[in-house]
Amino acid sequence: MTATARPLLSVRDLSMTFRGKRGRAAPVRAVDGVSFDVAPGETLGLVGESGCGKSTTGRMIVRLLEPTAGTITYGGRDISRLGQRALKPLRRELQMVFQDPHSSLNPRRTVARIIADPLLARGGPAAQARERAAELMELVGLIPEHADRYPHEFSGGQAQRIGIARSLATGPRLIVADEPVSALDVSVRAQIVNLMERLQRELGLAYLFIAHDLSVVKRVCDRVAVMYLGRIVEVGAKERVYAAPAHPYTRALLSAVPLPDPVAERTRQRITLPGDPPSPAAPPPGCAFHPRCPKAREVCRTEAPLLRIATPGEAREVACHFPEAA
Numbered sequence: 001m002t003a004t005a006r007p008l009l010s011v012r013d014l015s016m017t018f019r020g021k022r023g024r025a026a027p028v029r030a031v032d033g034v035s036f037d038v039a040p041g042e043t044l045g046l047v048g049e050s051g052c053g054k055s056t057t058g059r060m061i062v063r064l065l066e067p068t069a070g071t072i073t074y075g076g077r078d079i080s081r082l083g084q085r086a087l088k089p090l091r092r093e094l095q096m097v098f099q100d101p102h103s104s105l106n107p108r109r110t111v112a113r114i115i116a117d118p119l120l121a122r123g124g125p126a127a128q129a130r131e132r133a134a135e136l137m138e139l140v141g142l143i144p145e146h147a148d149r150y151p152h153e154f155s156g157g158q159a160q161r162i163g164i165a166r167s168l169a170t171g172p173r174l175i176v177a178d179e180p181v182s183a184l185d186v187s188v189r190a191q192i193v194n195l196m197e198r199l200q201r202e203l204g205l206a207y208l209f210i211a212h213d214l215s216v217v218k219r220v221c222d223r224v225a226v227m228y229l230g231r232i233v234e235v236g237a238k239e240r241v242y243a244a245p246a247h248p249y250t251r252a253l254l255s256a257v258p259l260p261d262p263v264a265e266r267t268r269q270r271i272t273l274p275g276d277p278p279s280p281a282a283p284p285p286g287c288a289f290h291p292r293c294p295k296a297r298e299v300c301r302t303e304a305p306l307l308r309i310a311t312p313g314e315a316r317e318v319a320c321h322f323p324e325a326a
C-alpha cells in the first residue's frame, strides 16, 4: 500500500481514561494520545506487553468504547463521538474478531444463525440471510453440514472461522482482530492466519491486527506499531522495524523472539528488561519507559519524548530522545 493512498482510518491523539472505582482509586490512562493511519487493504500490527492498551485502542476504533479524547476518522468522517443510532450503519463496515472464539459466540445459536444474525439485525429476509451464511461458511472453510451445529461442537480453530464468517457478513472494510490466534493451538494458528490473509486479498480488507506474538505480526502485517503504557513508541514499515528497531523497547521485545535459523538462535542476545511495566494509574514522569531502559539518561526522567521521524526520508516514527541509528 502506498503512503499516498488516502487512509481508511485515521486515529489522532486517541485517549481513554478509565475512572477509578467509586472515585477512590486513581484514574487509569489506558490509552494516552495514540495516532496512526490504516490504508485500505493494509494490515497494521499493534504489539506490546499485556496491559499497554492494545484492546482498549481496538475497542475505541470499533466504537465499543467512546474515547475520552482524540479523534477517529473513518472514510473521511469523524466517528469519535457518534451516538448509537448514527453508529448503526458504520457497524457493517467496522468489525471486530475476538481472542476467545468460544466465549464470543452465542452458545444457544446454531452456526448458520450466528453468521446470519448481523444480516437479520439489519432487517434482511431470513431466506436470503441463510443463503449468505452458507456462502460465508464456504468462504471460511466450514462445510455446509455444520450449519445447524452449536459452537461447543467445534474446536477453537473452527470456532474462530465462525467468528470470522460472522464478522464478514455485513461486508466490512476494516476488521480489528484482537489477538485472533493467541487462544488457539499452535498447530492451527497458521491455518487461521492463512485464512485471514486470503480473505484480505479476495475482499480487499484492512486489518488492525493486535497480538503479543511478534512472529505472527511479522508474517501478517505491512506496518507495525509498538505500544508501551498507553502510547505508541515506534511505528513504521515492518521490514525496517524488525530489521533495525530504533526504540530500546522495540529492541528488547524483538530480542525475545526465537530465530528460525539454529545458528543465529544459539548466538541470539536477549535484552532482559528489569522490573514489570508500571501501572497506567501512575505512569513514570518523562519517558514512561525510563525506569526499565538500558539507555536512559537524565533528560529521560523529566521530558517525555515525542513520536517523530527518526531517519530523514523514512516514514518511521520513534518516541525516544536517543533512538538507535538505523
Ligand SMILES: Nc1ncnc2c1ncn2[C@@H]1O[C@H](COP(=O)(O)OP(=O)(O)OP(=O)(O)O)[C@@H](O)[C@H]1O
Residues within 6 Å of the ligand: 018, 019, 028, 029, 030, 048, 049, 050, 051, 052, 053, 054, 055, 056, 057, 212, 280
Ligand atoms: N473497563 C476498564 N476499566 C478500568 N480499567 C480498564 C478497563 N479496561 C482496561 N483497563 C485497564 O487499561 C489498561 C489497558 O488494558 P488493555 O486491555 O487495553 O490492554 P492490552 O494491551 O489489550 O492487554 P492484553 O495484552 O493483556 O490483552 C490496563 O491497565 C487495564 O487494566
Ligand code: SF4
Residues within 6 Å of the ligand: 247, 248, 249, 287, 288, 289, 290, 291, 293, 294, 295, 296, 297, 300, 305, 319, 320, 321, 322, 323
Ligand atoms: S527516551 Fe530515554 S528512557 Fe526513553 S526509551 Fe529513549 S533512551 Fe530510553
Ligand SMILES: [Mg+2]
Residues within 6 Å of the ligand: 054, 055, 056, 178
Ligand atoms: Mg488485550
